[in-house]
Amino acid sequence: MRAHPAHWIALGFGAGLSPVAPGTAGTLWAWLAWVVLGWWLTPAQLGWLLAASLPLAVWSSTVTARHLRSADPSAIVIDEIVSFWLVLWLLLPAGLWAQFVAFALFRLFDAAKPGPVGWADRLLHSARGWKGGFGILLDDLVAAFCTLVVIALWRAW
Numbered sequence: 001m002r003a004h005p006a007h008w009i010a011l012g013f014g015a016g017l018s019p020v021a022p023g024t025a026g027t028l029w030a031w032l033a034w035v036v037l038g039w040w041l042t043p044a045q046l047g048w049l050l051a052a053s054l055p056l057a058v059w060s061s062t063v064t065a066r067h068l069r070s071a072d073p074s075a076i077v078i079d080e081i082v083s084f085w086l087v088l089w090l091l092l093p094a095g096l097w098a099q100f101v102a103f104a105l106f107r108l109f110d111a112a113k114p115g116p117v118g119w120a121d122r123l124l125h126s127a128r129g130w131k132g133g134f135g136i137l138l139d140d141l142v143a144a145f146c147t148l149v150v151i152a153l154w155r156a157w
Helices: 005-010 012-017 022-040 043-068 078-090 096-112 115-125 133-156
Strands: none
Touching (some): 005 012, 005 043, 012 022, 022 096, 043 078, 096 115, 096 133
């Protein structure tokens, strides 16, 4: 982690080094960080933080994946962090129960990779797919979108 500053970001400040379910550890870290940041930042400021985090996530994932010599190392969790922050930001002002439901849905979509999430994941690993940080983030952004669609349908029903 200490070899490059990008590693700290991509590995979620150590959350991605969890020996068990690093993606879940990264998403839990994202949730905790979001709650703490919400104490000091307005929704608009959280939105700007999210906007700044996306290119930072692409850069840090690209650098770290190259250094680890892997297309999508499981230790990289900035993709889960930024994608889950997107979900939480779009759900504002959501209470803890709604955030828990979003967490569970996001983890389900990210781990099981059904439908469009699986397509995005396969695209990263295909010969003509997105390479680098954007490819790493793509399946998690699609999982975030699917999470938001399910929540929107649930609220509308």
